[in-house]
Each structure stands twice: as C-alpha cells, then as structure tokens.
Amino acid sequence: MTSAPPAVHRPRALEHLIAGRPTRDGAGVQLTRLLTPALHQRLDPFLMLDHFGAESADGYIAGFPDHPHRGFETVTYMIEGRMRHRDSAGHQGLLDNGAVQWMTAGRGVIHSEMPEQEDGRMEGFQLWLNLPARQKMMPAWYRDFPAASLPRWHDEAGVTVTVIAGASHGVPGAVQRAHTEPLYLVVQMAPGTVFEQPLPSSHNAFLCVYRGAIHVEAEMGGDEVPAGPLALLANTPDSDGVRLRNAGTTEARLLLIAGRPLGEPIVSYGPFVMNTEAEIVQAMQDYRSGRLA
Template sequence: MNHTTFETPVVSRARTVERLVAGQPTSDGAGVKLTRVLTNTLQRRLDPFLMLDAFGSDNPGDYIAGFPDHPHRGFETITYMIAGRMRHRDSAGHEGLLSNGGVQWMTAGRGVIHSELPEQEEGRMEGFQLWLNLPAKDKMRDPWYRDIPSGEIPEFTRDGVQVRVIAGASHGVPGAVQRDQTEPLYLDLHLEPGARFEQTLDPALNAFVYVYRGGLSIGDTAVPVQRMALLANGGDTQGIVLQAGEQPTRALLIAGRPLNEPIAQYGPFVMNTRDQLMQAVEDFQNGKLA
C-alpha cells in the first residue's frame, strides 16, 4: 500500500544511543533456533515491550519443527515475516497463513492456545516476533487476531528510504495497527547506501533500533548488523536521525509508551502479580484457555 502524501519532520535535537545490545542465541518452540534481542532483563527499561526474537536460517533443520500448541495470556504478539511461510491456528478459531512481508498481530488477552508451523520444507525462513504488554485493565479481555498481508501494510519511499508502517504513524502515514495506551510505533526501514531518515518521537516513549542488514549510525554511534541500539530517554529531544553506511541497510525502529505497571512473568504468561500468574497456570492446566 503506497502513500504519496506525507509530512516532513524536522529533528534538530535527536536522541542518542544509551548502549548497544547483542542478542542471545537460544531456541524455542520445538527447537527453532533464534536470537533473543530483547531479553527479560530489559523489560522494565523498554516497557511496554517484553521480548523481541529474530529468527533467520536457510537450514530447514533450524526451523522445520516450528512452534506447536502453546498458551499465552496477558499480552500481544506481533510476528513479522521477512521470508517464508508460517501457518497460525489458535483455540479462538482463528487461522491464517503468514508469508513474505506479512504481519500477524494477536492479542492473547485472557488466554489463547496457538501454534505457528512452517509451511515450507526448504528455503529461507526469516522474521521477528515482538511481545507487547497489555495494560492491567486489558489483560483479561477477549482474544483478538488479525492477519495483515504485505500489500495491506502502508508504506512510502522518500530520499532513498522505503518505510513500512506496521504500527503507529510516520511522516503523516498511519500504520496498519494503532493502540491507544501503549502507542506502539513499528517501522521497517529499507535505506539505500548513505540515506538519512528522521522520525519524530515523543521524548516520553521508550525506543530502540535493531539493524538486520548493513549498518547505520545514530549520532556519533555506529550500529552494526545484528545489534540493538537502545535509545536514551529524557531531555527535550524531538526524535531520531538514522544515517545508513556504505551498504544497503534494513532496520526496525520500535517505540512505545511505558505502562509503568508491575510485570510478573512465568513463561508464556505475563500478568501484574504472582497470584494472577498462579491463576493463569491453573486455568491452563484445567483447560480453561482452550
């Protein structure tokens, strides 16, 4: 979905990089190899985001078993597929096929059991899964699900940068999904060599950039491939400025408004108190999430 009308933000006071983070190699589901970019040690700092996993392999042995049935409660999962095909099924009766450039946005709410299984036996499987917390008042809401094919993701190109607006808004172009309380911004940026990109950001939002092709600079800090740049908060900054290096570069820019609520997590359940977690486990064991 292409848009030709957009605003031109001016960011004269840009955020700096607080620190660079290297992801942790791990596996999940039935042994799928992935890199955990945003770990639970960063949940408070990057509130409302709970986790970001990056997966990418040309070896079917790394991904073919997929993610069989597993439960969630209390947050949202956003799966962005760069390459490959993944079938989603859940206990709320939703089913969809996630393919190149598409997004699957699922609100677990009070609970859902779902599976994500590859529908390919060879070739590259690559993408990201982001966990976005729900406010306390919404943790027990009804589950919700939306498949967003690649062609339905708003995008625009300007000054050597293609911008895919998955959530929030950029340069006046609204994204595919909006959320009132957490106000997530989720951009996939494709920068030509040497291209520059500016994005206005409320200084109260937590934000980070993850580079998955090439490399870029944020102010005086070089951000190489497979690194997350955690952006500094505070001050009277207006946004962020990204400068691509000598290679074509692709990066995710993600920001959100912190909930500032207690986070209690046990595996696939994220609530506000230990008692709520124990109830989630009990409900799962008693078949009340099905």
C-alpha cells in the first residue's frame, strides 16, 4: 500500500540518548535493557524495553522457562529466530522471523518462551505496556501475529512501515488499545528517505534504531541517532509529530513507539506491576499459593 506522507509541521526534537544496560535474563539469555524502572514515569505507559540478540546458541539456548506476570501487557517482536510460547491459560504459539506476540497478563499468567533453534542468530525486542488500574485484574489474553499478517504500508521512495499497534498513514495496526493508545511501528528507510508520523503532543514517545542510523529533524536543526541506544523524544506542548531522515548510505531500521500516559502510581517488583505495595504483596502471595493464574 502506498500513501503520501501526512504533514508534520512542528516535529519533536531529540531529548537525549539513553545507553542500554547489557544483562542476562530468564535462564541466561543475553540482552540489553533499554527502558528501566528509572524511566517509568517519564515514559508512562511503557515499563520496559529489552533488545535481545546473540549470534550463537550460548547466548539464548536456555531461554525463559516458566515465570509469572501480573498487571501489564508484553509485546514481543522477533526480528530473527524461532521461539515457542506456552502459558497457564492453555495458549501456545511459535514466534519466527518478523512475527509479533501480544500477551495481556492481566490478573495473572505463567508462561515460558523457549528457543526452537540450536544454532544461528536470534534477535528481537520485548516491550512491557502498563494496564490501567481498572484492568489490571482482567483475564489473561494472548495472540500471535505471523509476519505476513501484519498491516504494512510503503511509499515509492523506499520507506516501509509495519504497523503493530495504533495507525500510520491511514493503515490501522494489528492491535488497538483505547486506554493507552499505543503506537508501535517498525520502520525501514532506504538511504535518502524521509518518514513523518503525526503524534499527539500529550503522548510520550521514543525510538530505537537497530540498523544503520537516522536523523531526528526538529524546527531548529536536529540530531543523529545511531543504532543501539534508546532515543527519548521531547514532550513539546505544540509538537504535532516526528520527522526522521535517513541521511546515510545504507538502509536504516528502527522502532517508533508512543502512547498516552496513564498518570497512575506505578509499583513494580520483578514480574508484577501494580498501583500499590499491598497489591504487589498480594500478587506474590497468589503466586506462591498457586492462585495467580
């Protein structure tokens, strides 16, 4: 699908770059944690963003065995590799190249994410999206989106956008959430191309380049964003979107993510994210007693 870019007249500037923290999670999977609890309020409703990636099985083969969640949603985008999901609600699915898994933990779910490959590269992102207080105890929900089923648009210049959530250039995403209005785009930009995306000025927004580099254009110049760090976009009251340019000689690939803040208290402990400490204690008790899921 092709579409003329919507006009962005007052693009957001880059606020600053945030270097990720290399770590291991699950049973030893190598990853870079880009969004940490220190950013919970600034990037409300987003709670975490991990970029996992390893060239050999030593970095991912142990996977993520059974573990619980309560109070939020997880969105996993697989760039390359194969990973099997199973959970306590009876869902299972296979994530492979370009696929997306969207899981609402709600009141509680126990799941595993285990590699179905023993060699080759595995790479992807997992985002945690908060739920409003009134929905934190909703039933768990899960859906897989194979790469071929995800909505996309492209222009003649060489920009292709996969619309995981929200909408872009008139194309609605695979998932819509009224309470947080998330926008989740995977953007591929050929050299010399420009991409514009309208955004409400009230939404928090960031991007992460994982191939090449892009230029975040602003009214007063702009800034280069290399592959790797999380790029926090400024909350300017009169801004109307974001304008990106690939001024390099190779293709750029990035995630552009934005959402409406909930403005609620955030209390987190490991895999549980609630609004009060008492609710966290209850989640731990429910898990230990087998009542979580």
